[in-house]
Amino acid sequence: MKKNLHPIMLAGTGSDVGKSVITAALCRIFKQDGYQPAPFKAQNMALNSYATPDGLEIGRAQAVQAEAAGITCHTDMNPLLLKPSSDHTSQVVLNGRPIGNRNAFEYFRKEGREELRQEVNAAFDRLAARYNPIVMEGAGSISEINLRDTDLVNMPMACYADADVILVADIDRGGVFASVYGSVMLQTPEDKKRIKGVIINKFRGDIRLFEPGVKMMEDLCGIPVLGIIPYYRDIHIEEEDSVVLDYKRMQAVEGKINIAVVLLRHLSNFTDFNRLERDERVHLYYTNNTEELAKADIILLPGSKSTLDDLYELRRNGVAQAVLRAYREGAAVMGICGGYQLMGLEVHDPEGVEGEIRRLPGLGLLPVITTMQGEKV
Structure with missing residues (x-):
């Protein structure tokens, strides 16, 4: 004992x-x-x-x-x-x-x-x-x-x-x-x-x-x-703090599959993408730069703690248009969690669960309308 x-x-x-x-x-x-x-x-x-x-x-x-x-x-x-x-x-x-x-x-x-x-x-x-x-x-x-x-x-x-x-x-x-x-x-x-x-x-x-x-x-x-x-570089324990994202903001490179994660202000669960960082065929980078998004083969829209606020920001800073332009030119676009909601026709928040914005049009890539409710599962 x-x-x-x-x-x-x-x-x-x-x-x-x-x-x-x-x-x-x-x-x-x-x-x-x-x-x-x-x-x-x-x-x-x-x-x-x-x-x-x-x-x-x-x-x-x-x-x-x-x-x-x-x-x-x-x-x-x-x-x-x-x-x-x-x-x-x-x-x-x-x-x-x-x-x-x-x-x-x-x-x-x-x-x-x-x-x-x-x-x-x-x-x-x-x-x-x-x-x-x-x-x-x-x-x-x-x-x-x-x-x-x-x-x-x-x-x-x-x-x-x-x-x-x-x-x-x-x-x-x-x-x-x-x-x-x-x-x-x-x-x-x-x-x-x-x-x-x-x-x-x-x-x-x-x-x-x-x-x-x-x-x-x-x-x-x-x-x-x-x-x-x-200083170990090969300990791949998922980070809890978004401080590390400051070191991950990168640019596209030649000779690899470029996967861009759209850098949302309220990005959540970015550890979902850690596995891609360790695939030698792939170059994963985080960006909200419209020129760098245009170079991506695949664009990932991640989760968000404040979907409508981030959707408003994407429309304001031109990232939404850049994603749609990249999609029309052949890039694959994928959304996870809040990112999936962003890809729909509309996002509604009638009870103000996330904030003051009640409704915004999405990117229109999927025939989906999201309505938020008070209790989240």
Whole structure:
């Protein structure tokens, strides 16, 4: 019988530093060592969601981590999911079910916050009663001190779980000393004691050159550097954060099948297309440039969290006309989810489920009319 381990939290100096991948790795390592781990992220903000076996919704990263742990994913692994529908508004999914839209000010104020805190704490307790250890993931940076009182996912969650915290930093983007030192020094004395080590992620080059840096960082922060992880290009774990799309905006190339994914403002589940990126016959790129769309052999219209708003934008910026022109000139056009709705004759939103726009004509490529209803399945 394996002894019980403390929960462990992978917290970050920022977004996209590699917390999700390292959490998945530790889930698999603990499983290989004979434990029964489970992942947990109290609150996730992502448009790449995953349907659990019972038809509920969690962040995709936690589904991948559950697979690494060898267990079935469950909403307790990500009890709170925020799905941005505009720059200021998100759909709130609690325990796998949407409970409505909130603007950022409403969501982050203190009133009503304890109810959500009780929900995520209860989800953690249910997981911890069944699995050991719980491998937790923080969100973004742990040093957003202006949000500390309402934070549900970083150090307050680690405190509730009595978790040991490992700080993950991305050396590839530069400023690793400042980001680690600042993240540690901005913690309260109690929270600072919880940080048991630092992992430096995405290191390129000769690791011997950083050996003096390890000692400097340990002397500065008073916390050991537990390891340095090389920059891997072949770990294909689905991203939860649209930050990575900034690196995927590309152009058509010669000699391959060019597949363009239309870059919608509210693009969701772009991980649907990851498999195409790894096919050597294909060049996949994301664009809303009309000239680059004209070079595509296949145009994919992806899912959207705000279909009518994106349809309005496609008509305004000329992308809708560019897609139709490419289709007439022989390109194949395919729509998935919201993209399929865009290809129809009309999209209606009589109840204002997605916003203020009630009706728009679609691209007219399919004999379909979409009418949105209050409850989405």
